[in-house]
Amino acid sequence: MYPTEKTIFSFPFGLLFFHEPQFTGPHIQEAMSMLIFINGNRSVGTINKNIYGHFAEHLGRCIYGGLYVGEDSEIPNQNGMRTDVVNALKELDIPVLRWPGGCFADTYHWQDGIGPKSSRKTLINTTWGGVREDNSFGTHEFMELCRQLGCEAYINGNVGTGTVQEMCDWVEYCNMPGVSPMADLRRQNGQDAPWNVKYWGIGNEMWGGGGNMRADYYSDLCRQYASFLRDYDPSHKIYKIASGACDFNYDWTQRVAELTGALVDALSLHYYTIPGSEWEHKGSATKFSREEYYITMYKALQMKGLIENHTARMRQACPNKNLGLVIDEWGTWLDVEEGTNPHFLYQQNAMRDALVAAVNLNIFGDHCDSVVMANIAQTVNVLQAMILTDGPRMLCTPTYHVFHMFKGHQGARQLETYAETALIGADGADCKVPNLHVSASEDHNGNVLVTVVNLSDHSSVPVEIHWDGLSKFTSITGQVLSGDGAGAAAYNTFDNPHQVEPKALTNITVGTNSFTSLLPACSVAAFTLKA
Ligand code: AHR
Numbered sequence: 001m002y003p004t005e006k007t008i009f010s011f012p013f014g015l016l017f018f019h020e021p022q023f024t025g026p027h028i029q030e031a032m033s034m035l036i037f038i039n040g041n042r043s044v045g046t047i048n049k050n051i052y053g054h055f056a057e058h059l060g061r062c063i064y065g066g067l068y069v070g071e072d073s074e075i076p077n078q079n080g081m082r083t084d085v086v087n088a089l090k091e092l093d094i095p096v097l098r099w100p101g102g103c104f105a106d107t108y109h110w111q112d113g114i115g116p117k118s119s120r121k122t123l124i125n126t127t128w129g130g131v132r133e134d135n136s137f138g139t140h141e142f143m144e145l146c147r148q149l150g151c152e153a154y155i156n157g158n159v160g161t162g163t164v165q166e167m168c169d170w171v172e173y174c175n176m177p178g179v180s181p182m183a184d185l186r187r188q189n190g191q192d193a194p195w196n197v198k199y200w201g202i203g204n205e206m207w208g209g210g211g212n213m214r215a216d217y218y219s220d221l222c223r224q225y226a227s228f229l230r231d232y233d234p235s236h237k238i239y240k241i242a243s244g245a246c247d248f249n250y251d252w253t254q255r256v257a258e259l260t261g262a263l264v265d266a267l268s269l270h271y272y273t274i275p276g277s278e279w280e281h282k283g284s285a286t287k288f289s290r291e292e293y294y295i296t297m298y299k300a301l302q303m304k305g306l307i308e309n310h311t312a313r314m315r316q317a318c319p320n321k322n323l324g325l326v327i328d329e330w331g332t333w334l335d336v337e338e339g340t341n342p343h344f345l346y347q348q349n350a351m352r353d354a355l356v357a358a359v360n361l362n363i364f365g366d367h368c369d370s371v372v373m374a375n376i377a378q379t380v381n382v383l384q385a386m387i388l389t390d391g392p393r394m395l396c397t398p399t400y401h402v403f404h405m406f407k408g409h410q411g412a413r414q415l416e417t418y419a420e421t422a423l424i425g426a427d428g429a430d431c432k433v434p435n436l437h438v439s440a441s442e443d444h445n446g447n448v449l450v451t452v453v454n455l456s457d458h459s460s461v462p463v464e465i466h467w468d469g470l471s472k473f474t475s476i477t478g479q480v481l482s483g484d485g486a487g488a489a490a491y492n493t494f495d496n497p498h499q500v501e502p503k504a505l506t507n508i509t510v511g512t513n514s515f516t517s518l519l520p521a522c523s524v525a526a527f528t529l530k531a
Helices: 083-090 103-107 139-149 164-175 181-188 215-228 250-260 290-317 351-366 398-409 484-489
Strands: 007-010 016-019 034-039 053-055 096-099 123-125 131-133 152-157 199-202 239-246 266-273 324-332 371-377 387-390 393-396 413-419 436-442 448-454 461-468 475-482 509-511 514-519 523-530
Touching (some): 034 436, 034 448, 083 387, 083 393, 096 139, 096 371, 139 152, 152 164, 164 215, 199 215, 215 239, 215 250, 239 250, 239 324, 250 290, 266 290, 266 371, 290 324, 324 351, 351 371, 351 448, 351 475, 351 484, 351 523, 398 436, 398 448, 398 523, 448 461, 514 523
Parallel strands (some): 034 461, 053 371, 152 199, 199 239, 266 324, 324 371
Antiparallel strands (some): 007 016, 034 413, 123 131, 387 393, 413 436, 448 523, 509 514
C-alpha cells in the first residue's frame, strides 16, 4: 500500500520536499518538521454531514440501559431516554441514527413495538444472546430519541424474515400524511403528524446473517421491495439503501449495483477494524503490543482502498447513476471485556480507537464524492462506542472526543491536502503506516478545520502547515487528544472518566500563510483557522 520508506511529494509551485524518517527510540522527538499543504483551490465536494452518523441496535446494552431506561427508571430520563447520555450525544451534532440493526433488523417485526407497552409482545432476542426483548423501545421511542438528539432517522427494514408488505406498512406508518390504515394506526398510538423518515435500508448483510443469500437472489428481492416502498409526499422522497458488501467482496457490490442500481439510491458497505486474524482472538481493547497497534492502524487505513474499489465497481455496474456508498457499520471490533456477556459486544475504548476513528473520518471526508453516509458501530456500550454506562454512571470515550473535535467538517467543503510522511511500524514487522494522516475543510464562513493524526506510538512530530487559495485568518487555535504517558492504551474509566480528554494546543506559531505546531506521539489534533 505504501511502497517506499521515504516519501516525496511534489507540492504545487514546483517545490519538492524530501525527508528521511528519523526514529531513534522511544519518546524521541524528530528533528525536522513534516510539511503539510492545504490547497484551497481544489476540492472533491461537500462533506455530507451524514458521514458523522451513528448506529444503535437492539444488542447488549446499547438501547436498553444505554440510551433508554424507561420512564419509571430512577436514572434521570426524558420520556425514557437517559438525560445524561442524550445531553452528551447532543454535543456531537449527530446527523443521522440507524436502527434497529444490524442482524437484529432481519428478525424484527415492527408491529411488535407499537401501541400500549403493556400489550407489546415479549420475546427472545435470538440474534444477540437469547435475552428478553419486551419491545418497550419501538418505532415511537426511536423517533422520540431522534427528536431529542435533533437527528434524522435511518430505519433498516426486515428482508430476512419479513415481507414486502410488512416493510411497506412501516413506511406508510411513518410517512403517510393523509388517511390510510397505517396512518390511522399511528394516530391511534398518539402521533398525528408523519415523521417523514427519509432513509430506509432494504435488509442487512444479506450475504450472511440476513439470509445467506446469493447476490442475484437478494437483488431480485431488493428490486421487489424497492418497487413498493412509496413516497407519500413529493417534498419528502425516501432514500433507498440496498444491502451491500462486507470488506473486500467487490463482486457482491458489482452484481447488486448492476441488478438494483436503477431502483435504489445507494449501496451499503460494512468494514470493521479487527486487529486479530482469528475471530476468537480479535485482541484486547486495552492490552496490546506495538505490533498489534500498528496492525490495527494498517487495517483501519485499508478503508481508503475499500471505498475506491467498491465505488469503482458501482460506477462500472451502473454508469448512468451516481449511486451513493453508505458505510453503515464501521469501527473497531475487539474482544469483549472480561466477565461480560460475550454476546453483548461490550469493549473498552482507548486512544488507539480514537486514532482509528480519526483516520476513518479523514478518509470519508476525502471521499465525499462517493461516501454519502457512515454510521459508526455502535453509539453506546457496544463495539466502538461514544459512551459507556455502568448503572447510573457514564463516561465519554476517546472516540467520542474525536467526533466532537471533527464535527466542524460536517457540511463543509473538503479541501485537498498533501502531507509529507514517513513510514513507521513495529521493528521487523511488515505492517507499515504513514506517520501522519490529514484532512481539511472550509465552512460557509471561510473558517478552515484541519485534522491531523500522529500515528507514531513513540515520536512527537513537529508539523509545518502551509496553505494557498484561502482567505486571511484572524486566529489559529488547536486542540489535541493524546494518551500522555499511557499512549495508545490510555482510556477512561468510571472512576477516572476525564483521563483522556482534548486539551488546548499551546505550541502554535503563526507565519505567512502557514503555522507550525508539535503533535505528541499517538495523538489527534484539530486546528481551527478562523476567517
Ligand atoms: O454491529 C454488530 C453486528 O455486526 C451487526 O448486527 C451486523 O450487521 C454486523 O455483522
